[in-house]
Amino acid sequence: MSGLSIAGVVVSAFLVFFAGMFVTRLFWTPYSSQVIPSKIGMERGVMSGGVGMMGHSIEIKSDADFLMGMIPHHQEAVDTAMYALTKTQDAEMKVFLQGIVDAQTTEINQMKQWHREWYGKDYVADQRYRAMMPDLSSLPDNQVIPAFLHGMIMHHMGAIEMARVIFPLTERDEIRAFAQDIIRDQNAEINRMLEWLSERAGYMPMMAH
Numbered sequence: 001m002s003g004l005s006i007a008g009v010v011v012s013a014f015l016v017f018f019a020g021m022f023v024t025r026l027f028w029t030p031y032s033s034q035v036i037p038s039k040i041g042m043e044r045g046v047m048s049g050g051v052g053m054m055g056h057s058i059e060i061k062s063d064a065d066f067l068m069g070m071i072p073h074h075q076e077a078v079d080t081a082m083y084a085l086t087k088t089q090d091a092e093m094k095v096f097l098q099g100i101v102d103a104q105t106t107e108i109n110q111m112k113q114w115h116r117e118w119y120g121k122d123y124v125a126d127q128r129y130r131a132m133m134p135d136l137s138s139l140p141d142n143q144v145i146p147a148f149l150h151g152m153i154m155h156h157m158g159a160i161e162m163a164r165v166i167f168p169l170t171e172r173d174e175i176r177a178f179a180q181d182i183i184r185d186q187n188a189e190i191n192r193m194l195e196w197l198s199e200r201a202g203y204m205p206m207m208a209h
Contacts, residue, residue, distance in 0.1 A: 058128055058162070063175055064119060066166040071111050072129040073159055074104040080133045080148060087136075087144040096192065100152075103185065107178070114174065132158060149193045156186040156193075 058069040081100040088094060115123040133151045136144050163179035170176060 060162060060165045061169065063166070063170050063172055064115075066162065066170070066175065067111050067115050067123065068126055069129060070159065070162060071108055071115075071123055072125055073132075073155070073162070074108045074111070076129075076131055076133055077152065077155060078104050078108070080136055080152070083136050084144055084148045087141050090145075093145060093196075096189075100189070110178075146197070149197055153190055153193050153197075156190050159186050 058065065060066050060069060078101050081097045081104075085094060085097045085101070088097070112123045115121070132155050134147050136147060139147055160183050163182040167176060167179045170179075
């Protein structure tokens with residue numbers, strides 16, 4: 001490939017990246033800690049989200065549906081954050097990733113406890129959940145953190161939408177409080193990940209081969 005062609009590819013990659021960041025910031029409106037359920041969520045009780053060709057849609061009509069969707073959603077975040085921890089030496093990033101692991105592991109345990117108390121049986125995955133995050137293990141080490149951040153932003157948006165959907169449907173104060181915590185905490189994490197993607201030159205998106 002000629003020097004001119006290589007330069008063109010690099011310029012194109014930068015343009016695509018910054019266009020994507022502009023669109024994300026343009027359409028991403030942070031949710032407040034006070035839940036205001038969306039009209040779609042109230043009428044249809046459906047959450048949908050995706051990353052590229054990866055995505056999931058879970059119909060949420062009850063607390064049980066919410067738990068069956070949010071437990072594996074959290075587990076996916078924990079698993080990918082734990083893997084990403086092994087691929088970075090950045091102290092600040094390690095703290096952020098460990099925070100996801102610790103917080104969401106605690107929440108998984110809480111949700112499983114609720115499932116036992118409310119439905120008289122242990123949680124067992126029912127295969128409705130489909131993974132949103134990319135397979136980080138298939139990537140070169142230097143691409144793991146950028147891919148994690150891009151994927152986890154959309155992953156968090158999915159969790160926030162699930163929380164918005166369940167809020168007007170549930171009669172349990174525990175679920176309402178939990179939904180508000182998700183919206184507050186994951187909104188803050190989205191904003192931090194967006195800052196990293198815009199500030200760090202090394203966090204460019206992967207180029208297709």
